[in-house]
Amino acid sequence: MVTAKMKRDFAKTIPNDLRLNRQIGQGGNSVVYSVTSLPDNATYAIKFFVSKVNRYSRFRDEVTVVRKQLSGIQGVLPIVRDHLPKNEEQPWYMMPLAQPLWNSLEAADPSAIRRRFIQLARTLTKIHLLGVAHRDIKPDNLLLWNGLPVFSDFGLADFPNKTNKTPQGEVVGPKWYMAPEMRRNTPNRDSQKADIYSFGKTLWAFLSGNRSGFDGTYIADDGTISLSHSGKCEGAYLTPCHELLRLATANDPDRRPTAGQLADMLEDWDAIEDDWPRKNRMQWEEIENELFGGTSPLRVEWRESEKIVEVLNMVARYNSLNHLFFPDGGGLDLSRCELGLESGTIELHASDVTILKPLRLMFEGFPNSPESNYFRLESCISEPLGEGSVYKGLYEEFVESGAGTYIPRKHWENGTWQGKAKSESCRFIRRYVRGAFVVAPKAGTFNRIDDYLGTFATVSADELRAGIAHLIANASGPQLSLSRSHQHRTIRVVSPVYDKVQDYVPSYLTASSLLSLLSMEKKVASALRKDREARGLSDSLVDSLLGKTEYSRAIRSALLLLGSLSREEYSEYVVIVNFGKNVLGMDCWDADELVVQAIASHPEEPAEYMSAIMHNQFLMKGCRKLGISTKGLKKTGIGNKKPS
Numbered sequence: 001m002v003t004a005k006m007k008r009d010f011a012k013t014i015p016n017d018l019r020l021n022r023q024i025g026q027g028g029n030s031v032v033y034s035v036t037s038l039p040d041n042a043t044y045a046i047k048f049f050v051s052k053v054n055r056y057s058r059f060r061d062e063v064t065v066v067r068k069q070l071s072g073i074q075g076v077l078p079i080v081r082d083h084l085p086k087n088e089e090q091p092w093y094m095m096p097l098a099q100p101l102w103n104s105l106e107a108a109d110p111s112a113i114r115r116r117f118i119q120l121a122r123t124l125t126k127i128h129l130l131g132v133a134h135r136d137i138k139p140d141n142l143l144l145w146n147g148l149p150v151f152s153d154f155g156l157a158d159f160p161n162k163t164n165k166t167p168q169g170e171v172v173g174p175k176w177y178m179a180p181e182m183r184r185n186t187p188n189r190d191s192q193k194a195d196i197y198s199f200g201k202t203l204w205a206f207l208s209g210n211r212s213g214f215d216g217t218y219i220a221d222d223g224t225i226s227l228s229h230s231g232k233c234e235g236a237y238l239t240p241c242h243e244l245l246r247l248a249t250a251n252d253p254d255r256r257p258t259a260g261q262l263a264d265m266l267e268d269w270d271a272i273e274d275d276w277p278r279k280n281r282m283q284w285e286e287i288e289n290e291l292f293g294g295t296s297p298l299r300v301e302w303r304e305s306e307k308i309v310e311v312l313n314m315v316a317r318y319n320s321l322n323h324l325f326f327p328d329g330g331g332l333d334l335s336r337c338e339l340g341l342e343s344g345t346i347e348l349h350a351s352d353v354t355i356l357k358p359l360r361l362m363f364e365g366f367p368n369s370p371e372s373n374y375f376r377l378e379s380c381i382s383e384p385l386g387e388g389s390v391y392k393g394l395y396e397e398f399v400e401s402g403a404g405t406y407i408p409r410k411h412w413e414n415g416t417w418q419g420k421a422k423s424e425s426c427r428f429i430r431r432y433v434r435g436a437f438v439v440a441p442k443a444g445t446f447n448r449i450d451d452y453l454g455t456f457a458t459v460s461a462d463e464l465r466a467g468i469a470h471l472i473a474n475a476s477g478p479q480l481s482l483s484r485s486h487q488h489r490t491i492r493v494v495s496p497v498y499d500k501v502q503d504y505v506p507s508y509l510t511a512s513s514l515l516s517l518l519s520m521e522k523k524v525a526s527a528l529r530k531d532r533e534a535r536g537l538s539d540s541l542v543d544s545l546l547g548k549t550e551y552s553r554a555i556r557s558a559l560l561l562l563g564s565l566s567r568e569e570y571s572e573y574v575v576i577v578n579f580g581k582n583v584l585g586m587d588c589w590d591a592d593e594l595v596v597q598a599i600a601s602h603p604e605e606p607a608e609y610m611s612a613i614m615h616n617q618f619l620m621k622g623c624r625k626l627g628i629s630t631k632g633l634k635k636t637g638i639g640n641k642k643p644s
Contacts, residue, residue, distance in 0.1 A: 075123025200248025327435030
């Protein structure tokens with residue numbers, strides 16, 4: 001404990017141009033105060049050596065390694081002044097005042113943490129290339145200074161020509177982050193490889209929010225330590241991180257990567273997160289490897305409901321991995337699957353609840369074109385339960401009020417049933433009496449060429465597979481790619497609700513862009529109508545896959561138009577379309593002012609999807625809802641207000 005007398009003694013040992021302030025930290029061998037430099041009125045941190053144990057040599061070593069060995073390296077907190085007497089005077093050194101990195105990243109997402117640790121790994125690479133090892137890497141010794149993450153506290157550092165060697169058998173390193181070989185009396189232990197172990201454990205602490213660490217090697221399947229169970233990492237793609245941590249914390253030092261390799265792995269993880277198609281392919285491959293053990297089957301079939309649920313839940317594990325296509329058209333992300341309350345049924349959860357009696361789930365594989373792989377779920381033909389019509393001959397809509405108890409849909413809107421208020425446990429469901437579904441990767445072939453009209457469900461499993469195989473064999477089909485600027489849905493709508501409706505003036509979309517998009521909607525809708533009149537949907541499957549129909553050509557034109565929009569224009573376009581789709585409801589647009597803000601989010605509205613739904617003319621409907629007038633527009637911008 002530091003007493004008032006000790007502080008007075010410290011103050012006497014520093015030069016007159018420094019003023020000692022309050023205590024800001026304390027360790028086993030030292031105490032840290034803030035100090036003001038009177039000539040420039042700048043605030044620094046000053047560390048006084050206070051240990052009664054013979055550790056002064058380590059204090060001197062810290063100054064030596066930072067001021068001589070690591071001088072000028074960004075990412076190392078510099079020492080600006082020091083006093084290292086050989087007599088009984090008080091030793092101290094002074095450094096810039098920095099903030100704990102933990103505090104700045106405590107509420108950060110994995111992306112922000114990862115990028116800070118890329119910088120740290122690059123700094124550690126430079127440190128190691130100079131022959132220096134830190135040997136005390138832990139959260140407490142990582143600081144934020146001048147906007148950069150930096151290493152501090154090199155008291156345990158190992159460096160060339162060090163005279164004060166650690167005694168054989170002495171344990172060196174941070175308790176929860178120390179490499180196993182540093183705990184043992186191991187001759188010729190490599191301190192730089194021990195740094196990698198501590199770095200990996202420290203990265204885990206930041207990503208998990210748990211500073212207590214864990215014992216041994218990181219195992220992704222261990223629920224007690226896996227980052228997959230960390231709230232901070234929810235929604236993040238963690239497979240590259242799992243592998244990085246497994247290697248960094250390997251018990252065998254020779255299996256650990258170098259600092260440079262560690263930085264490369266972190267940068268690759270960062271690049272994968274920004275490359276949605278690549279991430280999507282990798283996620284899909286992981287699921288297939290888990291299912292098939294690294295083999296590439298052409299077709300696999302499951303008929304047991306329990307197994308179908310298990311497989312579909314594996315596919316639904318990643319939000320961006322899959323897209324569920326419905327037999328009546330359209331598609332949604334599959335979030336989970338479970339056994340249904342009605343006997344023999346399963347439930348598909350994708351926004352609404354879909355209930356069906358499964359006949360079989362099939363995996364269709366194309367070893368030479370893995371991006372074309374997909375799952376096809378076929379339902380048994382069931383008898384309708386209600387008295388009303390079956391929509392499109394495929395499904396009925398009900399309110400489920402209990403296990404297998406269905407009531408007419410109208411009671412979902414009016415909120416009552418048999419004179420009583422509808423129970424909170426009621427669910428709106430669609431019960432399919434027949435039809436086939438497809439689950440495919442979002443960045444895969446099927447999602448790029450499907451017309452969102454349920455065309456695939458009008459043909460048999462063999463015919464659909466033959467159509468995809470024909471597409472693969474004929475490279476002249478549409479080669480669509482997702483432009484980088486459209487990898488993210490960048491929209492959030494924030495709006496106070498008032499009693500009146502006020503027309504919305506777009507902030508980014510110009511009149512020219514809006515008119516072009518509205519015209520493209522009409523073109524796509526017209527092309528689809530003509531194709532339907534000219535031939536049946538089932539007859540046009542292969543032509544559609546190969547991009548030979550008028551509708552397919554219109555979709556390609558739509559993609560080019562969407563690709564020409566700026567990120568902000570595209571974002572605002574998605575918002576208006578979502579109003580037209582009723583995804584954004586009355587409480588959002590019945591407002592005095594609508595504020596559109598661009599934010600980073602998950603790839604929920606890729607350009608392929610937006611082009612595929614153009615035939616519904618949701619943009620036109622959204623413009624009507626928001627009061628956006630398109631009459632008499634000129635080629636100039638509609639509005640110039642800036643989002644707050």
